[in-house]
Amino acid sequence: MEHHWDAKRLTELPGRYRATLINKVAGYKTAHLLGTKAADGSENLALFNSVVHIGANPPYLGFILRPTTVARHTYDNIMATGVYTLNAVSAPYHKNAHCTSGKFPKGVSEFGACGFSPVYREGFAAPFVAESRVQFGLTFVEEHLLCNDTRLVVGRVEHLFVPEAALGPDGDVDLEVLESVAIGGLDSYYTGxxxxxxxxxxPGEALEELP
Amino acid sequence: MEHHWDAKRLTELPGRYRATLINKVAGYKTAHLLGTKAADGSENLALFNSVVHIGANPPYLGFILRPTTVARHTYDNIMATGVYTLNAVSAPYHKNAHCTSGKFPKGVSEFGACGFSPVYREGFAAPFVAESRVQFGLTFVEEHLLCNDTRLVVGRVEHLFVPEAALGPDGDVDLEVLESVAIGGLDSYYTGxxxxxxxxxxPGEALEELP
Known part of the structure; x- marks a missing residue:
């Protein structure tokens, strides 16, 4: 049996049911912790499941920022400083990563509250997550305001750190060695x-399997 | 040991190595087949790994379209007809899905060439993929031209089909039951x-585990 919703029936669903459904049904998503520093020096860390590849040359990544997100500090800090980090979530830290979505008292950083360590590398002004095996340092490039007041934020990769053990000779990266995590919806975590x-x-040739 | 690239060293990498690295290192991505129909009635199917959640009320999904993609027909067809479908890739069909990225002779549809069946449902003008367990029908809403000539295309969900067996009482969707696939880079496929x-x-309470 199959369930079908048209636009009208989707609109009539209870809000929480609809949010769970629509977020989850689109499949496995990227899992990153986004690190920023405010002008006053306080550090912020927020979980994102919407990082997308924009380009490789030069390397650009994008992410979607919701209008009413608890991670609004993220946006303000990026605008104020022009830089941020994206740090891959690995399986041993997926519960810690989930906790960063909680609402913490003013003055409390998600880094310390959730068991992550900020680290500054190569003179880059935004904090990386020491516990993340893949770390990107990015500079803000542009933002696009979308139809529902969410934003696409695009950044250029200034620094990339990857463990040698996960790197193949052709630039391939072993996500299983990294214990990288995928997110389903807003609440579920998976290994691959x-x-x-x-x-x-x-066409006409056999599909080649690569190592 | 860890590898570090700064922006300059990333620029100096061989193009193919850099493309493989940057595409793969950002982690597990969504896997969808995008179905369109041209004004002349021909059907097109293309694989995308960049579907992102834009909003739940109303439900919006976005995807990134590269400037020089072989799936350029996708863009032309969406602009001409205003509609398209997104269809989840499941494990039994991941090789078929990969083959849709090949360059086929003019007049050959990726549907038939790769073992997929177009199906028209609920009067919607774009073809769904019969073999996909999750099917979205979308209308084009807006596009945003990004810094490197890629585009973010945003659509509104008009139809959603999901197997009952994968649906939880609260709108949760079981991606394992669906045998949904994640993509790594441009060439690797994973189950979760x-x-x-x-x-x-x-904060201050225990993290609650949900069923």
């Missing part, structure tokens, strides 16, 4: 198991 | 294993 890696498909 | 699902975290 590789089905396969394949070469570019040429 | 749930680590946990958690309630909203309130």
């Amino acid at each position: 198991t590789k089905l396969g890696r394949y070469g570019y498909y040429r | 294993t749930k680590l946990g699902r958690y309630g909203y975290y309130r």
Whole structure:
């Protein structure tokens, strides 16, 4: 049996049911902790499941910022300083990462409250997450205001740190070695198991499996 | 040992190495087949790993379209018809999905060439993928041209089909039951294993695990 909703029935759903459904049904998403520093020196850390690849040359990443998010500090800090970090969530820290979405008292940093350590590297002004195995340092490039008042924020990669153990000879990265986590909806966390890696498909030829 | 690239060293990398690295290192991404129909009636199917949640009320999804993609037909068809479908890739069909990225002769649809069946439902003008367990029908809402000539395309969900077997009482969706697939980079496919699902975290309270 299959369930069908049209636009009208989606609108009539209870808000919480609809939010859970729509967030989850789109599948596995990226999981990153976004680190910023305010003008007053306080450090902020927020969980995002919306990082997307924008380009490789130069390397650009984007993420979606909701209008009423608890991570509003994130936006203010990026605008004030022009820099931020994206840090991959790994399995051993997925519960800690989830906790960063809580509402903490003013003056309390999600870093300390959730068991993460801010680290400053290569003179970059935003804090990286020491516990993350993949760390990006980015400079703000542009923002786009979308139809429902969310924003797409685009940044250029200024620094990238990756463990050698996860790097293949061709630039491939082993997400299983990294114990990288995927997010489902706003509340579920997954590890991945590789089905396969394949070469570019040429019609009429066999699909090539890559190591 | 850890590898570090700054912006200059990233620029100096061989193009293919950099593309593989930057695409893969950002982690697990959504996997969808995007179905469109041209004004002349021909059907097009293209694989995307960049679907992001934009909003739940009303439900909006976005995706990133590259300037030089082989799936350029996708853009032309969406602009001409105003509608498209997003269809989840499941494990049994991940190789078929990968093959849609190949360059096919003019007049050959990726549907038939890659073993997928177009299906028209509820009077919606764009073809759904019969083999996909989660199917979205969307109308084009807006596009945003980004700094590197990629585009963010935003659509509103007009139809959503989900198997009852994967639906929880609160709108939760079981991605493992769906055998949903995540993509790593442009070439790797993964299934997910749930680590946990958690309630909203309130500082000072224990983290609640959800079923």
